[in-house]
Amino acid sequence: MASISFCKECNNLLYPREDKVHHVLMYACRNCPYEEETHNPCVYKHDLIVAAKETAGVTQDLETDPTLPRSNITCPRCHRTLVFQRHALHSGHQESVFFGDQGRRAQTSMTLFYNCTNCHRTFLDPKLTQRRKEQAAQQQ
Structure with a gap:
């Protein structure tokens, strides 16, 4: 050994x-x-290969972080179209904060998570979710 x-x-x-x-x-x-x-x-x-699921990690107070990028996207929970306006962090305008997967895997691509600033739900990138559904349908 x-x-x-x-x-x-x-x-x-x-x-x-x-x-x-x-x-x-x-x-x-x-x-x-x-x-x-x-x-x-x-x-x-x-080499340790861990089959871990993507995780958002700690998402509390993400919407108050001015360094995270913002996006215009519809939240799947509250169904509000979140309109991003610059310098509107605390002015009542709704937006979604997004960030990358905190896991480290060499074989997979990065996963984007979105955090709704209205209802505070964390959800996956809708394009990635759709792509995964299409790939699963092709494999069947």
Whole structure:
């Protein structure tokens, strides 16, 4: 089994590196010149693939964040067409705040979530939802 090694000089993590002259596997520090020969010549790479569903995460008070982008979109709960007007954050105009999926996956595309500033519901990008329905129908 692989183990984690630390530098004896600066206590940083040691990384595997090939000694190209002697053709042996070494552990080398990236912060100082320390290196040592490994006891086990095997290098293991373990990729964790987690099948996690997209999650919006914490959505409380998103509409008050002035750094998030805004969009004109119809909310599926209150069915109001949310009209975006610049500088209308606190003036009573309705809009929807959108943000990307907080999960990190290499194989999937980014998912957009919308948060209605009227009823505070968080919902998926309607175009993505429609595309997923079409793909599911094609697979059947």
